[in-house]
Amino acid sequence: MQDTNTYPEERFAQANALPRTAAQAARPVTAYSSTEKAKALFLLAAGASFLFSVLLWFLVDREQGLFVGLWVPSILALGALLLSGKGARS
Secondary structure: OOOOOOOOOHHHHHHHOOOOOHHHHHOOOOOOOHHHHHHHHHOOOOHHHHHHHHHHHHHHHHHHHHHHHHHHHHHHHHHHHHHHHHHHHH
């Protein structure tokens, strides 16, 4: 039976307590799944494309900046398409 005299914050802290076993505590915190790595890669590619397009816009030629700037939504759409299938398979 739950203790109804505790505040919601205390119940939340009790439910989300630290791991109880040594195996759970030894689990690496910074281990990223392949899906998270792929998301980061697509976001990095889109960000680099955006920065490169701004550089081209102001320093080289506006048309080339526009052309490279159009890559950003294409990269993000490709990432969304490829990563949406990963969740369905597993």
